[in-house]
Structures are given as C-alpha cells and as structure tokens.
Amino acid sequence: xxxxxxxxxxxxxxxxxxxxxxxxxxxxxxxxxxxxxxxxxxxxxxxxxxxxxxxxxxxxxxxxxxxxxxxxxxxxxxxxxxxxxxxxxxxxxxxxxxxxxxxxxxxxxxxxxxxxxxxxxxxxxxxxxxxxxxxxxxxxxxxxxxxxxxxxxxxxxxxxxxxxxxxxxxxxxxxxxxxxxxxxxxxxxxxxxxxxxxxxxxxxxxxxxxxxxxxxxxxxxxxxxxxxxxxxxxxxxxxxxxxxxxxxxxxxxxxxxxxxxxxxxxxxxxxxxxxxxxxxxxxxxxxxxxxxxxxxxxxxxxxxxxxxxxxxxx
Amino acid sequence: xxxxxxxxxxxxxxxxxxxxxxxxxxxxxxxxxxxxxxxxxxxxxxxxxxxxxxxxxxxxxxxxxxxxxxxxxxxxxxxxxxxxxxxxxxxxxxxxxxxxxxxxxxxxxxxxxxxxxxxxxxxxxxxxxxxxxxxxxxxxxxxxxxxxxxxxxxxxxxxxxxxxxxxxxxxxxxxxxxxxxxxxxxxxxxxxxxxxxxxxxxxxxxxxxxxxxxxxxxxxxxxxxxxxxxxxxxxxxxxxxxxxxxxxxxxxxxxxxxxxxxxxxxxxxxxxxxxxxxxxxxxxxxxxxxxxxxxxxxxxxxxxxxxxxxxxxxxxxxxxxxxxxxxxxxxxxxxxxxxxxxxxxxxxxxxxxxxxxxxxxxxxxxxxxxxxxxxxxxxxxxxxxx
Ligand SMILES: Nc1ncnc2c1ncn2[C@@H]1O[C@H](COP(=O)(O)OP(=O)(O)O)[C@@H](O)[C@H]1O
Ligand SMILES: [Mg+2]
Numbered sequence: 140x141x142x143x144x145x146x147x148x149x150x151x152x153x154x155x156x157x158x159x160x161x162x163x164x165x166x167x168x169x170x171x172x173x174x175x176x177x178x179x180x181x182x183x184x185x186x187x188x189x190x191x192x193x194x195x196x197x198x199x200x201x202x203x204x205x206x207x208x209x210x211x212x213x214x215x216x217x218x219x220x221x222x223x224x225x226x227x228x229x230x231x232x233x234x235x236x237x238x239x240x241x242x243x244x245x246x247x248x249x250x251x252x253x254x255x256x257x258x259x260x261x262x263x264x265x266x267x268x269x270x271x272x273x274x275x276x277x278x279x280x281x282x283x284x285x286x287x288x289x290x291x292x293x294x295x296x297x298x299x300x301x302x303x304x305x306x307x308x309x310x311x312x313x314x315x316x317x318x319x320x321x322x323x324x325x326x327x328x329x330x331x332x333x334x335x336x337x338x339x340x341x342x343x344x345x346x347x348x349x350x351x352x353x354x355x356x357x358x359x360x361x362x363x364x365x366x367x368x369x370x371x372x373x374x375x376x377x378x379x380x381x382x383x384x385x386x387x388x389x390x391x392x393x394x395x396x397x398x399x400x401x402x403x404x405x406x407x408x409x410x411x412x413x414x415x416x417x418x419x420x421x422x423x424x425x426x427x428x429x430x431x432x433x434x435x436x437x438x439x440x441x442x443x444x445x446x447x448x449x450x451x452x453x
Numbered sequence: 454x455x456x457x458x459x460x461x462x463x464x465x466x467x468x469x470x471x472x473x474x475x476x477x478x479x480x481x482x483x484x485x486x487x488x489x490x491x492x493x494x495x496x497x498x499x500x501x502x503x504x505x506x507x508x509x510x511x512x513x514x515x516x517x518x519x520x521x522x523x524x525x526x527x528x529x530x531x532x533x534x535x536x537x538x539x540x541x542x543x544x545x546x547x548x549x550x551x552x553x554x555x556x557x558x559x560x561x562x563x564x565x566x567x568x569x570x571x572x573x574x575x576x577x578x579x580x581x582x583x584x585x586x587x588x589x590x591x592x593x594x595x596x597x598x599x600x601x602x603x604x605x606x607x608x609x610x611x612x613x614x615x616x617x618x619x620x621x622x623x624x625x626x627x628x629x630x631x632x633x634x635x636x637x638x639x640x641x642x643x644x645x646x647x648x649x650x651x652x653x654x655x656x657x658x659x660x661x662x663x664x665x666x667x668x669x670x671x672x673x674x675x676x677x678x679x680x681x682x683x684x685x686x687x688x689x690x691x692x693x694x695x696x697x698x699x700x701x702x703x704x705x706x707x708x709x710x711x712x713x714x715x716x717x718x719x720x721x722x723x724x725x726x727x728x729x730x731x732x733x734x735x736x737x738x739x740x741x742x743x744x745x746x747x748x749x750x751x752x753x754x755x756x757x758x759x760x761x762x763x764x765x766x767x768x769x770x771x772x773x774x775x776x777x778x779x780x781x782x783x784x785x786x787x788x789x790x791x792x793x794x795x796x797x798x799x800x801x802x803x804x805x806x807x808x809x810x811x812x813x814x815x816x817x818x819x820x821x822x823x824x825x826x827x828x829x830x831x832x833x834x835x836x837x838x839x
C-alpha cells in the first residue's frame with residue numbers, strides 16, 4: 140500500500156480511517172462488554188416487565204399469560220385507577236422530597252464542620268460514614284427495635300426524661316409512621332450527602348477565603364456569596380443521586396412498616412401486587428410506571444441542572 | 454498615615470522557627486521589598502503583617518496602632534495574592550465591588566470606586582467578564598484593582614508577577630511602580646527575583662534562610678537597592694544581589710592600610726582592594742569579591758593580570774559573558790563585557806581586577822568596609838589595575 144501513488148489510493152482503495160474514526164472505533168470496542176452486560180442484566184428484565192404489564196400473567200402460571208393491551212394501566216382494575224397506587228405515589232414523593240431536603244441541609248452542616256481543621260478530623264470523618272456503610276436491611280431492623288413501642292430504647296428514653304407520658308407507636312401510628320421512616324433515612328443518607336459536599340468544599344480555592352478575610356467580609360456573606368455558588372454543581376449532583384434513590388425506596392420501608400398503607404411506596408405497591416396478590420401483570424404495570432417516573436425525574440433534574448449551570452456561567 | 458513597625462517579630466510553625474527576630478520600620482508611602490531565596494519566610498512575614506498568620510512573639514504596629522492581635526480586616530491593609538485569588542464565579546466588576554460591602558459604602562460610591570480603579574488599570578472593557586475569560590496579566594490587574602478600590606493605607610503584594618511571562622512581567626512591574634507613585638500608599642512587595650527588588654524598591658529587606666536565619670536573625674541586610682549592590686554586608690547578600698552573581702576568589706591578606714588591602718590569590722596573583730582591612734589579622738584567610746561587570750580584560754602585555762582560559766562564551770547582543778577557567782578558583786570566573794568581545798572558547802584570556810571595585814570579606818563572611826570615592830552611584834575613579 141505504501142508504494143501506491145497517492146492519486147491511485149484516492150481513487151481505488153478506501154481511505155484509511157482518520158484519527159477520530161479509529162478513536163471512535165476503539166471507544167465502541169471498549170464499551171462493547173458493558174453494553175452486552177447491560178442488555179443482559181437490565182435490558183432483558185426491563186423488556187420482560189414491559190411485556191408482562193401488557194398481559195394478565197399470574198405468578199402461578201406465567202406461561203398462560205394473555206395479551207390484554209393497556210388494561211393493567213387504565214382498565215377497570217388498572218394501576219392508574221387504584222386509589223392505593225396514588226396513595227403510594229403521594230407517600231413516595233413526600234418521602235423523597237422531605238428526606239432529601241433534610242439530608243441536604245444536614246449534610247451541608249456536617250460537611251462544613253468536617254471541613255474545619257480540628258484534631259482527630261480523619262477519625263471523625265470515617266466514623267460519620269458508619270450509617271452509610273451498614274446494609275439498609277440491618278440498620279432498618281436495628282431501628283425497628285429501637286422504635287418498638289413497648290421495648291424500644293427511644294420510647295424508654297423519652298419516658299424517663301418525661302418528654303412523653305405514654306409510649307408512642309412510632310411505626311404503627313399512621314400519623315407518625317412516615318415521619319419515622321424519613322428520620323431513619325436521614326440518619327442513613329446524611330453521611331453520603333456530607334461526604335459528597337465535603338469533597339466539593341475541599342476543591343474550593345483557599346486563597347479566595349484569605350482574600351475575603353483581608354477584605355473583612357462577614358463569614359455568612361462569604362458562605363452565601365462564595366461557597367454556595369461554587370459548590371452548587373456538586374450539590375446538584377448529590378441531590379439528584381439521593382432523589383433517585385429515594386423515589387425507588389423499598390427496603391427501609393418494607394423492614395420498618397411492611398405493607399402498611401400509611402407508608403407504602405411505589406416499589407412496595409408493585410411488590411405487593413406481584414408477589415402477595417400474584418398479579419404479575421398488574422405488578423409489572425406498577426413497576427413500569429415507577430420506572431417511567433424515575434426516568435422522567437432524572438431527565439428533568441439533568442435538564443434543569445444544566446439550564447441553571449449555564450445561567451450561572453452566562 | 455500608615456507606617457509599619459515590626460518589633461522582634463518571630464514565627465514558629467510547631468517547633469520550627471521560620472522567622473527569627475525581625476525588627477523593621479517602614480515609612481508611610483515607602484515601597485519596601487522583601488526578597489530572598491525560596492522558603493526563607495518572605496510570604497510568612499507578609500502574611501503576618503496582613504494578619505493571615507499569627508505572630509508567635511513580637512509586636513506589629515500599623516499607622517501608630519498596635520495590631521498584633523487584630524484580625525486582618527482591622528489593619529487597613531489590602532493584599533494581592535500570587536494566585537490572584539479572584540472569585541471564579543463573579544464578574545470583574547463584582548470581584549472588585551465585593552470587598553467594599555463591609556465598609557458600609559453606598560452603591561453609587563462603590564460604583565465610582567470600581568470605575569476609577571478600572572480606569573487606572575485599563576479594565577473598563579472587561580468589567581462584565583468572568584476571571585476565566587481573562588489572560589493572566591488581566592487577572593493580575595483585577596487583583597490589583599480589588600486592592601485599589603478599598604484605598605488602604607498599606608498594599609501587600611505576594612509575588613504578584615511570578616505567574617506572568619517575561620514581557621508582561623516587565624510591563625506590569627512598571628505599572629506597579631507608577632501606581633505607587635500616584636497612590637503614595639505604603640507597599641510591601643514580596644519576590645524571590647532580585648531584579649524586581651532592585652527596580653521597584655525604595656528599600657530592600659533581604660532575608661536569610663536556614664542556618665544563617667537561626668544564627669543571625671531573618672534579616673540579612675536592609676537598605677536602598679544600590680546600598681545592597683555596592684555595600685553588601687556579607688557574602689550571602691553579595692551573591693544574591695546582582696545577576697550573574699558576584700565572583701568570589703579565595704585569598705590571603707598580605708597587607709592592610711586604612712586605604713587599601715593587599716591580597717594574594719590562590720595561584721599567587723597579587724590583587725588589591727580599596728577597603729579598610731586593618732581590623733583583620735595579617736595572613737587572614739579572606740574572600741575577594743568582584744562583580745562580572747567590573748572584571749576588565751587585560752591588555753595583551755598585562756603582566757600582573759589574572760590568567761585564565763575561556764571555557765564558554767554567551768553572546769547576548771548588547772553584552773557577552775565569558776566563563777573563564779582560572780587556577781585562582783574552582784568553577785568559573787564570570788566576566789561581562791559590552792558588545793562582542795571576539796573571544797572564542799579555548800582562547801587564553803587575562804583579566805584585571807580593578808581595586809576600586811573589589812570587595813573583601815573576612816573569614817566569617819562579613820564584608821570589610823569599602824571606600825567608594827565617588828559615592829555609591831558614581832563610577833569610582835580610574836581602575837587600579839595591577
Ligand atoms: N502553614 C505552615 N505550616 C508549616 N510550615 C510552614 C507553613 N507555611 C510555611 N511553612 C514553612 O515556612 C517556611 C517559609 O515559607 P514561606 O514563607 O512560604 O517562604 P517563601 O515565601 O519565602 O518562599 C518554609 O520552610 C515552609 O515550609
Ligand atoms: Mg512565598
């Protein structure tokens with residue numbers, strides 16, 4: 140090939156790949172294993188769920204499923220016409236909104252504290268991570284015991300300090316249950332938030348803060364006008380992560396309150412239809428709507444985040 | 454009025470002494486440059502004046518007020534950082550206006566101050582840009598503008614030019630000098646570059662590092678730029694000020710009168726210097742110092758000149774540097790000659806050491822007092838060639 144005159148190569152042989160083309164090719168090559176894996180472990184179940192949601196499949200005999208169109212969604216007994224489903228949607232949104240908001244605020248406070256220079260800082264940083272490191276089922280069980288109305292340590296402490304006069308049913312009382320679930324989630328996820336925010340804080344230029352000190356700008360002003368705008372991109376990422384997690388919450392709620400309607404999340408609803416009531420079709424429809432909701436929220440968050448980032452840069 | 458007084462100022466980080474016993478008076482409106490090798494504590498000393506570092510022991514007064522324990526904002530200083538320290542998400546305008554918020558300045562006043570600073574620094578067209586949309590030189594001007602708007606009594610600069618390229622450095626240096634002339638504020642300027650120190654300073658403070666700092670204190674010498682050039686207090690100062698550095702040759706004191714010292718170099722060459730070395734014992738081991746620009750090329754018949762061989766020649770156009778191998782010292786003897794000398798590597802070269810330009814340092818490295826006939830700035834009289 141090398142000996143062929145240039146004019147001929149242009150006419151006859153296909154042009155050799157440009158650098159950009161061969162890089163794209165290499166990129167696909169490296170991505171291929173992951174793509175195959177994703178199709179197998181995520182794509183296939185997703186498609187199957189989608190298919191089941193359009194049938195009247197029953198858990199006892201999946202083979203006998205008949206195509207029923209959108210009956211599972213909008214039919215007389217469809218998910219979207221079930222008040223229990225809408226209650227689960229409300230619970231989930233409330234849970235996600237409140238818990239992520241509290242976790243963000245608390246995480247910010249914890250991160251600011253951990254960012255300060257004090258002796259034993261690295262030990263404290265590691266210790267703070269413990270709630271996040273414990274598997275959710277384990278910590279949820281632990282909290283279930285602590286919140287137990289008769290034997291729980293929480294009621295015991297509140298009683299002996301006379302803050303309450305009789306034991307409270309933290310997870311059984313409809314007015315308390317969702318609050319308890321949120322509290323446990325805050326306990327568990329705040330360290331995660333704090334660590335993401337701490338990483339952002341440590342990237343901040345220290346000399347700006349010295350300049351502000353020399354100029355005598357009040358620390359609160361510096362926080363609001365310098366720190367917050369600079370960590371906002373990282374904060375947004377952390378909030379999106381947590382919000383997506385919270386929207387599909389299952390284990391915490393299931394361990395603490397089982398199938399209780401007061402706290403039932405969208406995931407719990409789907410499991411109940413699918414396993415307890417053996418209605419694979421209906422359960423799959425619920426799971427599909429949940430998937431759509433999470434996908435929509437992700438798209439929204441990313442678009443909004445980008446718009447706001449560009450707004451800050453412009 | 455913003456004169457600055459440091460009294461016996463020390464700084465230790467943990468147990469490590471970084472600044473040792475600095476006492477210094479900087480007059481109102483003076484341009485004072487802290488210079489010294491990297492790591493000698495220049496930034497630390499400046500940051501102690503700013504209030505960003507605690508003063509371990511000692512006292513600091515600014516404008517007649519004791520500020521040793523006061524926070525930076527109460528000291529009436531403004532600082533320009535090496536890395537500019539601009540707020541990355543704020544426009545040039547906001548960067549300059551942000552520091553004025555505390556001062557209970559009204560909005561119209563803030564605007565007027567920012568516009569005036571922008572005028573001085575030619576930042577007008579850039580006011581709505583973000584720092585990342587500026588060149589290094591422009592960022593530096595914004596950083597200086599941020600200091601100007603506060604009209605402080607004292608400006609503190611920490612190596613403000615070190616991130617700029619050579620041409621821009623010269624230009625910004627001149628701008629800073631003009632700024633000082635127009636603002637008449639006190640300025641402390643930190644640099645490791647002796648050229649910046651020589652060109653900008655009313656007074657230079659040269660700082661010791663390491664062992665010398667622990668033994669003699671942090672200050673090696675304080676004085677006007679030409680004082681340090683003509684009358685370096687010791688070998689360290691002599692080597693630091695001037696570029697290329699002063700040549701030093703080991704020598705023995707052969708005789709001393711109040712006007713003149715006679716020396717014998719290592720290879721037996723005799724030299725003399727216009728210094729008063731009568732306090733040194735006879736036969737003392739001394740060091741003769743002479744700057745490259747003062748070494749003369751000997752005429753062809755120069756009998757008592759120092760013999761050498763050109764090892765290397767650098768042509769700069771307006772000057773040439775000859776690096777000579779000579780038995781009188783290890784390493785090279787540097788000679789600066791105007792224009793092109795025509796000397797090629799390998800040529801035998803004989804040089805003279807004019808006595809009016811020779812420095813003598815005693816066994817402890819301290820300078821022996823010189824006689825400068827025409828004052829520190831004049832060209833001393835005819836070269837007393839040997
Ligand atoms: N925060 C600090 N903690 C410990 N040592 C420090 C600190 N800041 C500076 N030093 C030390 O003090 C010395 C002087 O530093 P610095 O003032 O930055 O030097 P310069 O500006 O002259 O290059 C250096 O040896 C440095 O390692
Ligand atoms: Mg420094």
